[in-house]
Amino acid sequence: MKYEAGLQKDRAEKKSLIIEHLHSLQDANPKQFLSEDDLKKCAKEFNLTMAEVYGIASYYSMFSLKPRGKYIIRLCKSSVCHMMGAENMASKIESLCKTKFGNTSANDLFTLEYAECLGQCEKAPAMMINKNVHGSLNPESLEKIIENLKKENA
Amino acid sequence: MIAEKRISLARIEKINADSIDDSLKAGAYNGLKKALTMNPEEMIEKFEKSGLRGRGGAGFPTGLKQKFTRSSCLDCEKYIICNADEGEPGTFKDRVIMERDPHMLIEGMIIAAYVIGASRGFIYIRGEYQRSIEVLQKAIEDSNKNGFLGENVLGSGFNFNLELRLGAGSYLCGEELTLLESLEGKRGYPRIKPPFPAQKGLWESPTLINNVETFSHLPAILNEGLDWYTSLGTEESKGTKIFTITGRVQKPGFYEMEMGCTLRELLFDIAGGMKDGYEFKGALLGGAAGTFVDESFLDIPLAYETLKARGATLGSGAILVLDQETDMPSLLHNLMDFFKHESCGKCVPCRVGTTMLTEMAAKLKNEPELIHKMTKEAHYMAETSLCPLGQSPILPLKSYREYYS
Ligand SMILES: Cc1cc2nc3c(=O)[nH]c(=O)nc-3n(C[C@H](O)[C@H](O)[C@H](O)COP(=O)(O)O)c2cc1C
Ligand code: SF4
Ligand code: FES
Numbered sequence: 001m002k003y004e005a006g007l008q009k010d011r012a013e014k015k016s017l018i019i020e021h022l023h024s025l026q027d028a029n030p031k032q033f034l035s036e037d038d039l040k041k042c043a044k045e046f047n048l049t050m051a052e053v054y055g056i057a058s059y060y061s062m063f064s065l066k067p068r069g070k071y072i073i074r075l076c077k078s079s080v081c082h083m084m085g086a087e088n089m090a091s092k093i094e095s096l097c098k099t100k101f102g103n104t105s106a107n108d109l110f111t112l113e114y115a116e117c118l119g120q121c122e123k124a125p126a127m128m129i130n131k132n133v134h135g136s137l138n139p140e141s142l143e144k145i146i147e148n149l150k151k152e153n154a
Numbered sequence: 155m156i157a158e159k160r161i162s163l164a165r166i167e168k169i170n171a172d173s174i175d176d177s178l179k180a181g182a183y184n185g186l187k188k189a190l191t192m193n194p195e196e197m198i199e200k201f202e203k204s205g206l207r208g209r210g211g212a213g214f215p216t217g218l219k220q221k222f223t224r225s226s227c228l229d230c231e232k233y234i235i236c237n238a239d240e241g242e243p244g245t246f247k248d249r250v251i252m253e254r255d256p257h258m259l260i261e262g263m264i265i266a267a268y269v270i271g272a273s274r275g276f277i278y279i280r281g282e283y284q285r286s287i288e289v290l291q292k293a294i295e296d297s298n299k300n301g302f303l304g305e306n307v308l309g310s311g312f313n314f315n316l317e318l319r320l321g322a323g324s325y326l327c328g329e330e331l332t333l334l335e336s337l338e339g340k341r342g343y344p345r346i347k348p349p350f351p352a353q354k355g356l357w358e359s360p361t362l363i364n365n366v367e368t369f370s371h372l373p374a375i376l377n378e379g380l381d382w383y384t385s386l387g388t389e390e391s392k393g394t395k396i397f398t399i400t401g402r403v404q405k406p407g408f409y410e411m412e413m414g415c416t417l418r419e420l421l422f423d424i425a426g427g428m429k430d431g432y433e434f435k436g437a438l439l440g441g442a443a444g445t446f447v448d449e450s451f452l453d454i455p456l457a458y459e460t461l462k463a464r465g466a467t468l469g470s471g472a473i474l475v476l477d478q479e480t481d482m483p484s485l486l487h488n489l490m491d492f493f494k495h496e497s498c499g500k501c502v503p504c505r506v507g508t509t510m511l512t513e514m515a516a517k518l519k520n521e522p523e524l525i526h527k528m529t530k531e532a533h534y535m536a537e538t539s540l541c542p543l544g545q546s547p548i549l550p551l552k553s554y555r556e557y558y559s
Contacts (some may be wrong), residue, residue, distance in 0.1 A: 015339035016276075019322050035316055046339075060322030061340040062281045069262065078243035079442060080400045080474055082488045116325060117243040118282055118491060121398065122474075124405045131284045 011047070018046055020033035022057055031067035032111075061115070066112040069104040071149055073097070075127040084124040090114075092139050093127075098145040109153055110146075155417045159386065159412045162247075162370040164398055166254040168209070168478075171289050174257060182257040183302055186374030189265045190310040192489050197269050198224065204375045204383050205392030209247075209468045210237055210328075210365030213458050219362060230453035232272040233361040235337065235351075236263055236369055238279040238286070239321055239328035243439035243492065244472030247396035248369030250368035250408050252286035256293035257371075262314065262369030264302060267314045270362050275314065278337050280321045280328075290318055297433040307479035312330065325496040328536070330363045332498075344541035367396060387413035391457035395468070399425050401475030402432040414455040416433045417447075421475065432477040436527040436557060440469020442489045443546035446476075446553040465556075467549065482558050483522075487515035489550050496541060506533040511547055525551070525559045 025038040034042075034057050043053045057063045073093060094100055097110040104111040108138050120126035123135025134145055160166075167369045169176035174449065177183075189197060202217030202358025223232060240248040247350055251259055263275050294316055297303045305313050319337055321327050326337040331345040334356055371393060375383050386393050391413040397420060400406045404426030411420060417437065421427065428434055436448040445466040454460050461468050476482075494508035510531055532548040539545055 009357070011336065016319060016337055017283075019336070020341035023320055023322065055341055056339070060281075060324055064249050077488075078492060079438065079485060079488050080244050082493035083401065083480060083485060109258065115282070115323070116240060116495065118247070119240050119246040119249050119280070121246055121400045122408070124400060124406075128282065133284075144157055 007039055015046060015048075018042065018053075018056060019047075019060070020047065023088060032069075032072060032136070033064040033067050035067075039126075069108045070153070071109060072113060072131050073127055073129050074109045074115040074118070074126065076116070076118045076120070077114045078121075080117070080121040081125040086125040086139075088128075088139070088144060089127070089137050090138045091127050092142050093146070096143060107149070156415055156423050158398065158409055158424065159394050160410045161374045162251050162258060162367050162396060163255070163408075163410045164374070164521055165258065166250070169255065171177065171254045171256060173302060174293065174502075177255065177257040178300075181377070183261050183300075183373075184375040185230055185298055186261050186264050186268075186302060187308065188376045189268055190297075190308060190312065191222045192376075194224065194269045194271065197265075197556045200380060201269070201372070201375065203380055204371075205387070205390070206368070206371050206375065206383075207391070207511045208365055208368035209371075209471070211242065211393065211443070213468070216364065216368055216371075219352060219364070220266065220269055222350075223360050223362040226353050228271075231274075231359045232270055233356045233359055234263060234267045234270065234272040234273070234275040235333070235356065235361055235363045236277040237328060237330065237333060237365050238277050238283070239333060240283070240366070242399060242443065242470045242472060243327040243489075244400055244438070244441045244474050246398050247471060249283055249286055250396070251370055252283070252367050256286075256290050256444075257297065258370045259290075259366055260293060260296065260297050260302070262372040263316060264307065264314055265372045266362060266369060268307075268312055268363065270360075272362065273315065275316045276319050276337060277357075278319050278321060278333055279329075281323060286522055287320070288317065289451070294318070298478075302412075303528070326498050327542075327543055332541070333363065334361070341498075343498055344422040346388065346540070381483055387453060388457040388459070390459040395456070395471050397456070397471045397473055399473045399475065400477075401473075402429040402477045403475050403496055404429055411413060411456070414457045414460075416453050416455055417473070418452040420456065421452075428475070428477065432479070435476045435478055435480065436483075437476055438474040439472070439548075441472040441474075441493045443542075443549055444469045444472065445549050448557040448559050466553065482554070483515065483518040486518060486550065487512065490515040490547065493543065493547050501538075501540040501544065502539070503535045503538040507531055507539075507544065508547065511551075525555045528558075529555050 100106040101112045125137045126135040165180045206216040207213040327342040336342045351361040396410045490512040494512045497508045499505045532551045536545040536548045
């Protein structure tokens with residue numbers, strides 16, 4: 001009996017790494033999302049059903065189940081950024097990236113997403129591009145940041 | 155004139171966060187060395203007497219929580235968890251501690267683990283905090299290498315392993331019982347209380363959960379002593395608190411103040427006052443799950459008891475300053491939309507209620523009397539929702555009705 005309890009405990013402890021594992025699968029995917037294949041890999045690794053893995057992956061907002069562009073722009077829309085002009089930034093970003101929030105640009109360069117408070121509120125309005133934070137945004141700084149990325153990928 | 159008083163942030167200007175040597179020179183782990191020579195029960199008594207209360211928002215007495223967790227079983231496995239999910243809009247104090255003095259947090263956690271008798275700990279950190287994650291990873295490694303973590307901590311016979319666990323974008327996972335579900339690798343659905351984590355937490359074992367800032371007070375209490383600590387703050391709010399002040403102020407940012415300073419002191423003496431052309435109209439204290447206040451609060455001490463007496467909360471210490479141009483109905487709509495987005499949908503009152511509140515808030519500008527209906531709905535939610543998220547919208551709504559409608 002004792003070793004069975006031990007096994008169960010090991011399994012439970014391992015499961016606490018599932019979010020880490022999904023992060024690393026998503027980071028390794030060139031399209032920055034969790035493909036069906038990724039979910040299968042995860043299910044196998046943790047000895048879970050696909051339904052369970054899907055349930056976890058679909059719950060958390062940092063995980064995407066559809067392919068994304070090279071740069072994921074996550075604009076904060078929570079209270080401080082809202083008050084400091086996030087909505088104007090959103091329309092500026094849409095026009096610079098030539099796509100709408102919730103979508104990926106035709107050239108697969110930009111995916112636009114809204115996020116809740118990113119913990120960068122002293123620099124509101126703020127956003128993240130992949131893992132980097134950009135704060136104190138205004139139309140000019142946005143233009144510079146996004147045009148630079150476009151140039152790097154021209 | 156009033157000045158900052160730093161405990162959690164005492165070293166941030168003096169050290170490079172990536173260097174444990176810097177931190178050691180500035181006094182890191184001295185509190186731990188003291189702790190290892192002391193009796194855990196005596197130490198708990200000390201933390202109880204210090205008056206320290208949880209800095210994650212609810213303000214629960216820290217020593218008491220340690221006592222419950224320690225006494226919940228004597229020889230069984232116990233765990234310790236740091237809540238570093240920091241998702242309350244307007245709050246970024248924990249990030250500052252983690253990015254700039256990770257050893258302050260780690261030392262606090264080791265002390266707490268020793269006190270309750272835990273041999274494993276986890277820092278549950280939000281996935282967006284990339285820099286904090288990197289700094290903490292290195293700091294944990296360095297702390298292990300220097301014998302503060304791992305087997306036989308500083309030769310004391312006490313073992314303690316500390317690991318990071320990442321979140322992935324969910325405000326609700328900052329709620330302690332939901333955090334446990336997420337840490338166990340599940341969807342972030344809340345658990346029913348009781349049992350409390352102190353009785354049955356991670357993997358059904360007694361678990362102590364505290365906020366980053368809470369842990370970071372423990373070393374100083376041991377180093378500087380009770381008399382010093384209890385001389386800071388007010389009757390029921392001891393020590394210091396980091397406030398994060400945002401909005402149209404001259405110097406938005408983080409400021410660690412003695413508890414009981416006033417909003418006027420914080421805003422005008424410390425944060426430089428309002429930006430040119432803007433007038434102070436009020437504030438939102440404590441984030442989305444916080445309360446609106448008006449000018450009449452400028453001279454009320456920022457402390458648990460004084461704010462509570464006026465129906466307001468300190469919450470996480472977030473202060474969003476409002477000015478004459480702030481579109482209040484739009485801000486309220488933003489808060490309702492936040493709750494709607496973060497509601498997990500498990501129970502009907504909150505799932506339906508947050509949607510209804512968002513819809514009504516959208517019409518509030520043209521139909522100001524809707525605020526009464528909204529408050530009623532939020533009251534109903536507060537009484538029937540499963541977890542504290544559904545019990546939160548009433549806070550901003552009621553105070554909005556009082557001061558801004
Ligand atoms: C919806 C919700 C979100 C929360 N988010 C956080 C958080 O991000 N960080 C935190 O420390 N506490 C958060 N809390 C409070 C925790 O449930 C808990 O009270 C806290 O971690 C206890 O630590 P303390 O006693 O040191 O404050 C949240 C509570 C609720 C209801
Ligand atoms: S109150 Fe809201 S967040 Fe909490 S369980 Fe119910 S639906 Fe989920
Ligand atoms: S409200 Fe936008 S970063 Fe906090």
